[in-house]
Structures are given as structure tokens and as C-alpha cells.
Amino acid sequence: MSTPSGAPSRAPSFSIVICNYNYAQFVGQAIDSALAQRYPADKVEVVVVDDGSTDDSLAVLARYRDHPQVKLVQQPNRGQTAAFDAGVRVATGDLVCLLDSDDLCLPDKLSGVAAWIAAKAIDTERLFLCHDLILRDERTGESALDTWFQIVGIDKLDDIYDLDGRPMFFPFSVPTGLVFGRTLVTECLAAIPAWAFPRGADGALCPAALIRSGCVHYLRQTLGIYRIHSANEFGSLRNGRYAPRIDxxxxxxxxxxxxxxxxxxxDLEPAHHARARSYFRRWEKLQRMPTGDRGVAVPRISIALIGRGDAAAVAASLASALDQRHPACEVLLPAGLSCPETPDGAQNCRYDEGPAGTDALTRMIAAARAASGESIVFLPVGDRLDRDFVERHLFYRQYGALVGVTCSDIRLMTPGGExxxxxxxxxxGAWAQAVQQIPPFATGLAQWVAPPLAACMFRRDLLVELSGTTDGLPWPTDMAEAGGWWPVQLALHTSGLLRFRETLCSVxxxxxxxxxxxxxxxxHTPDGRVIEPAIAGVADWLRRWHAGHRGALAARLPDAWQQRFAVWLDGQRG
Known part of the structure; x- marks a missing residue:
């Protein structure tokens, strides 16, 4: 039988790349297991990358410095992805096997992989292979009842899983069970931002390799040992069963x-690219699906289109709202907005903005009251959100500061979209800091610290509750027409504002x-016109608002806020 192009006509050479950080008690055993392969020694090299260990790891590694099969690489602590990347860059084998420094290769690992390759006549340049693993509890010496393939469901899959397959959360092995063609793993690791994946490198590497190669092969032999111990981040054994420690x-x-x-x-061929994009969308939907085992509800976000525009402008804004990565978004449309191509699910999300001539602020409050999300984005027709808009704002709300409004940078466009x-x-230079929190009362009414409305995400409950106190107190005309001016000032001076320099929308x-x-x-007004509210008139309105609703405000805001607000307001007479 002829050998397919790219398939090996000789026994392949292997590089076993070990990533180590503060595992002095394990790393020597990992190296020894790699050197103990029943495979020709001249076809095996072991690359050990120490990622800035502070324990006795370097003393252990020094014992292997003169070993002819071992290459030692030292670097400052940069994380697992960067360590594997550094190791692969100096590897010379046809195939690269990854090995965590607390895990072990079984003696027949390389011979088993080589025999499988010979039997399949596989092209090794962009090979992506996962083999099975035994899980062992180092404290008790007990092995798990199930192998890794059984735990994650690979045992129920065919021998090849490709881009047309049913998406799964993680249809791969952990690093110790991964084998790559050197070209493939080099390309993937070079593209992965190491700073974003300091741990769990396989979480990015494996799906990246699947996308690049088009498929992953499964070798159902157990050729390595994944060791469970007290320092393991990811899991433990309980009554012989693997129990993840983190999601x-x-x-x-x-x-x-x-x-x-x-x-x-x-750099995929068009047909391959189409399959990869289709797989990614299906996998993305699965990954974002809320699950009860997280114990945390996925926050619901409302995106309300406001204003009017031609059909193309409406379609562009609506498409950007419907295309958010965040899995729990609702899109609201003004009842009178003509949008013939809107999906049925969005057609039903309508809000009554009031009769013709209703001011911009009243329309926004109507949208906030009709919405059900924890937060709300007011999207003027013609503006567009990037797919990451909601997720990035949520990130800063959940891991940054507890504020009433978050603001991101903008991409400024002509009316024609250029x-x-x-x-x-x-x-x-307007935003000097990458992330800046502006607390209540740090600015006056005459100062403007926010971007256009499309770049802001508000706490909806705050707007709804506090706007309810304005019923019966007519807005000043210029404040009403300004639309977003009042919600920003309200959110800022009750809960603070956070702005961050990431461009996430087009205005x-x-x-x-x-x-x-x-x-x-x-x-600006919602349609983009610059406005200058009459500060003295607005301050007088705020004074009447505060005096007439002290009880309602006291239920929402602490006494210290009431006192500071009165002092601050006295300085806003204009």
C-alpha cells in the first residue's frame, strides 16, 4: 500500500514537553516516566520548562542537566500556556506530547501512539490525538472507577470527532493525554494570548487545534496517569469517582x-472555514447555556431601541442587539417602529412609548419600565453594539465596582456608516485612565463624563424606582428632550459611574x-444632537424633587447620601 502524502514512512520522533511550577515533589517522577519509554531513545526528547518555581524544583531539575535526552528551559512565571509555548518552540520531534509535571506517562505511551499512526497511515503534520488516562489518588493510591474517556463521555463517541459533530463541553483529554503534530501545536500556541490563559491551557488549545485540523482522533488505550492530590486545582476522587473542584x-x-x-x-480553506464557523456557533450556544450546578443565575439584560430611522438603520441596530454573545438578552422595540424583517421573538418585545410628540426622556423611562432585565442598554436607532458589548460591561460590573452605569469607548461613524x-x-485623551470610577458628587451638573447613550449600560431597577418618584413633577423641557442626560446624572450621583477604554459600539x-x-x-439627544441643559433650572427641579420625595429616597439611599446631596445641590445653582 502506498503511503499518503505527509504520512510517516519511518517511526516518528517525539518531544515530551513538561510544564512545571512548584511541583518539586512530582517533577522528577514525571521526567523519569518520560525517559522510561519502551521506544528508541534516539527518537525521544524531553523538554522541561520551569515557569519561575520558588520551591526546590530547580534543584530537582539540575539532576537532569547533562542527560542527553533532556532539554531544560527556565523562564519567569508566565503561566501554563506560555510555558508550553516555550517548550514547543525548542522541540524538534515530529510529534509533541504534553505532560503536566504532576502526571505520568505509562511506559508504552509512545510505542502505542506510533503503532496507531502506522496502522492508520495518518498525516502527522497537523495530527490532533487524545488518548485515554487512568486517574489515581496519590493520597490513597486508589484509581478512579472510570477512565478519563468515560468521565467526559468520549467513550460514547466515534473514533474521530470532527467539526460536524454534536458540540460537547470538553471532548478532549487533559494535557497529559494530548498528542499533536508539531506544526499544529506550534501554530495554535503562538496564537493563544498567554496572559488570558495562565492556567488551563488545554481549554483554549484543544478547541483551537480542532478548528485548525478539522478533527480530533481518539486512541482508546490508557497511556498516562492523571494524578489527583491535595494541590490539584481541578478535581478530587470521592468514593472512587472523579469530582470536579471548579466549573x-x-x-x-x-x-x-x-x-x-x-x-x-x-487561514482555513473556504469550506473548512464555513464548517469551523458553524461548529463554533453551536459550541458557543452550548457553553453559554445556564446550568443549575453553577448556583448563580445568568443576569438578564434588556436592550431597548429608541428613536426612529430608515429601514437600514433599524435593521443594523436590531441585528447588533440580537447578536450579543450574552445568552440572556431581551430586545425591546417601540410599538410604532416599523421593522418587517424582525424575528418573531423580537417582534413580541414591544413597549408603548406614548403618543406622538412624547419627549425622549419619557420614552426611555417607558422602555425601562417595560423591560425585565437587571440592566438596560438604550440603543439609538442607527447605532450598533459589538457582540461583546453586554459581556464586557457585565465583567466590569461583576468584577469592578458596584455602580449605577458603566460606560465604554466608541467607534465614531458618519451618517452613511463610514x-x-x-x-x-x-x-x-478625554479618558486618561484605562478604567476609572467616578463616585457620586465628584462632578457638577455642568460637567459631562459619559459617552453617547449607546455606550452606556444602566442598572434598570435604579432608573425605574427613582424615576417613579418624578411622577406628577413635570420635567424641565430641555431636560426632557435631552433624553439620556437625566439617567446618566441620576445613576452617577446615586451610585457612581465606571468607564473603561474598550471600544464596544459604533455611534x-x-x-x-x-x-x-x-x-x-x-x-447629546438620542438622535445625536449636542445639548446644553439649563443647569439653574434643572437644579431648581432637583431641589423640588428631593424635597417632595424624601421618604421614597430614604428607602433607597442612605442618610449620608441625603446630607451630601443637599450640600452638592447648593453648589449647582449655575
């Missing part, structure tokens, strides 16, 4: 952000408007 799906946002880019970066300025606030300039620093530093 790896919490890394989903980072995975999806990288893989979405990787599908387009990987780019005027990317990263408008960062590049103009269209109004017809006849010129881009300028003055435009960036001023509030």
Missing part, C-alpha cells in the same frame, strides 16, 4: 473571545454634525 465553564468568555477570532485567523474615529475617547454622527473634542465632551 471550567467559568472560563467561557475568554475561550469564546479567542476562538471567535481564531476561526478567521487560522469610520471617522476608532477608540474616540482613548485617542482624544453615528447626526447629519450636519462635525466630529470634534467639543462633541465628545458634551451630552
Amino acid at each position: 471550567l465553564r467559568d472560563r467561557t468568555p475568554r475561550q469564546l473571545h479567542f476562538l471567535d477570532q481564531w476561526v478567521d485567523m487560522a 469610520l471617522v474615529h476608532q477608540n474616540a475617547f482613548a485617542q482624544s 453615528r454622527l447626526a447629519s450636519g454634525t462635525q466630529a470634534s473634542y467639543g462633541w465628545l465632551s458634551a451630552p
